[in-house]
Amino acid sequence: MRAVQFARTGGPEALELVQVETPSPxxxxxxxxxxxIGVNFIDTYFRSGLYPAKLPCIPGGEAAGVVEAVGEGVTRVKPGDRVAYIGGFGGYAEAGLAVADRLVKLPDGIDTRVAAAALxxxxxxxxxxxxxxxxxxxxTVLVHAAAGGVGQIMVQWLKAIGAEVIATVGSQAKAAKARALGADHVILYREQDVAAEVRRITGGQGVPVAYDSVGKDTFEGTLASLARRGWFVSFGNASGPAPPVDPIRLMRGGSLVFTRPTLFDYTATPQELEESAAALFEMIGSGKVKIDIGQTFALAEARRAHEALESRATVGASLLIP
Incomplete structure (x- = not known):
């Protein structure tokens, strides 16, 4: 089968299309x-060497398709089932192995492309x-990179909850997208002082929580945007890793909380995984969250997909199609 791998860490040029043996479960x-196949920023972290990976590596931890075969002892799924999965490696290929207990069965109304873009x-x-x-x-909540794949879903979900959303984006086109998704306020973070704008919008109070997937470039602005006892939820490094956090700064900033969560600690058990997926599919099915597949690439174009993602030229989710 065809797969995309990297045998050395580096830029997008490290990705190459290869022929490998189709694995048996x-x-x-x-x-x-x-x-x-979902294309996510975490894939670029492994490829670049920011996160460690055993080489050669077929990246990709998100895909959707049809079960072709199952191994011994598997009863949770059967051949022919439509499923999606996250985690691990091997997604950038025509087929992949997954732990059966980590597969999510897709409801009839959820297309495999939507699942790969959304899970x-x-x-x-x-x-x-x-x-x-x-x-x-x-x-009132601050959401960085609001026109990106996670950001678009987050803005819509927060509006469904009934929150007021302050969104940051990098261009006027992305600002228009964030407003269309329901953002109440939009800040162009390259041109405006994010913290000053947040304080102005909130009457000087700041926000109780900020979601930051950008990392280095937005770190100081996020920290300065928080209200007393505010939460800084850092979950990405799109502009590079965030700097170390001095606990004294958190105290002086107003007893702030800094956390670096990962989804896999919130879906550690099959029950947590199923409940999280069910909540997502309910939001999609209700129309409260719409999934924007902004761009698709052929499997052989994985390098171009990474180039687009890292240059922040993408809007919404990116997919590879085998």
Whole structure:
């Protein structure tokens, strides 16, 4: 089968299309024939060497398709089931192995492309706005990169909760997108002082929670935007890793809370995984959250997909299609 791998860490040019043997499922595993593959920033972190990976590596931890075969002891899914999964490696291929207990069965109304575009990003939003910091109706929330894949879902989900959303984006086109999604206020973070704008919008109070997937470039502005006892939820490094956090700064800033959550700690058990996915599919099914597949690439174009993602030229979700 065809797959995309990197044998050395580096830029997008490290990705290469190769032929590999189609794997066979072992005990507790399922082989999924991919119909759509999610492209996420975490894939670039492994490729660049920011996060460690065993080489050669087939990246990709999000895909959707049809179960082709199951290994010994698997009863949760069967061949022919439509499924999606997140986590691990091996997604950038025509088929991939997954732990059967980590597969999510897709409801009839959820297309495989939507699932591959939404599962990782959407469950991340579910975990962070419902369980990491449970946002309440009427609260004002700061969302960075609001026109990105996670940001778009987060803005819509927060509006469904009844929150007031302050969105930051990098261009006028993305500002228009954020407003169309329901953002109440939009800040162009390259041109405006984010913290000053947040203080102006909130009457000097700041926000009780800020969701920051950008990292280095937005760190100081996010920290300065928080209200007393505010939460800084850091979950990405799009502009580079955020700097170390001095606990004294958190105290002096107003007893602030800094957290660096990962979705996998919020979907650690099969029950948590199913409940998170069910909440996401309910939001999509209700129309409260619409999934924007902004761009698709052929599997062989994985390098171009990474180039677009890292240059922030993408809007919404990106997919590879085998």
């Amino acid at each position: 072992g005990p507790g595993q399922a082989l999924v024939r991919h119909e759509a 990782l990003k959407g469950m991340t939003v579910e975990a962070f706005v419902r369980r990491c910091y449970p946002v309440r109706p009427g609260q």
